[in-house]
Amino acid sequence: MNVENVLLEVARASILNEFNNSFKIDKQELQKEFSILQEKRACFVTITLNGKLRGCVGSLVAHRNLLDDVIQNAYNSAFSDLRFARLSYEEFKQINIEISVLTPAVKLEYKDTDDLKEKIKPFEHGIILECENKKATFLPQVWEQLPNFDDFFTQLSKKAGFSDSCLSLNPTIYTYTAIKIK
Incomplete structure (x- = not known):
């Protein structure tokens, strides 16, 4: 599995955990396997549903490692984007997730x-x-x-x-x- 697929799975798991908190992310194992996940990086997580924006939250400045930034921004995109109601489980099953890893501004x-x-x-x-x-x-x-x-x-x-x-x-x-x- 490549790091892109891992990041998408982590973003999905971060959101899924709100509906089923038995789902865990093994951060240590992932960071051991993919060193980029330990780097301080900024990212945005964009959620779309039926081709329309459903949430987008991110960091402009790197202030935590990439793995934690994806986890937090995925969760916030689904449940804390003030432009939208909290994502429902029915919506979750149909969403698309896009992660944008930013270079420093x-x-x-x-x-x-x-x-x-x-x-x-x-x-x-x-x-x-x-x-x-x-x-x-x-x-x-x-x-x-x-x-x-x-x-x-x-x-x-x-x-x-x-x-x-x-x-x-x-x-x-x-x-x-x-x-x-x-």
Whole structure:
């Protein structure tokens, strides 16, 4: 079994444990077999049901090992994403899980919106936007739904709490990439 399959099984087990707490994850054995699981890494766990978002929670900054980050974010995606009701067992049986393991975010220096457009790589970069004490992120795969630069940044700005795009305010922008596992 490869590490990608292990991570998906661990995410599923983390959620299943809420419904059947006899299911256990042998963290020591897994970390012994796959050393990457011991590394401090940040990830997001996205749950979809019938092709629609059903939960997405993650870490932008690595603050625990990858195994624990997947376990916690999978659980929180299913039961603590405030946009959705807690996942039911009936839904659990039908969900798809995707894990995005993030690279560390890097601050992007830019002069203006045109310069930013030149430096952003759609479909590759995840974006963290910070402006006026507000912050939001979109994973790289969000480009699939919002491939237009202006639409992408307008929706990201709205996610951060602005009524429209905040690019005219020269927000701080960080980029990262993600390894998608599904």
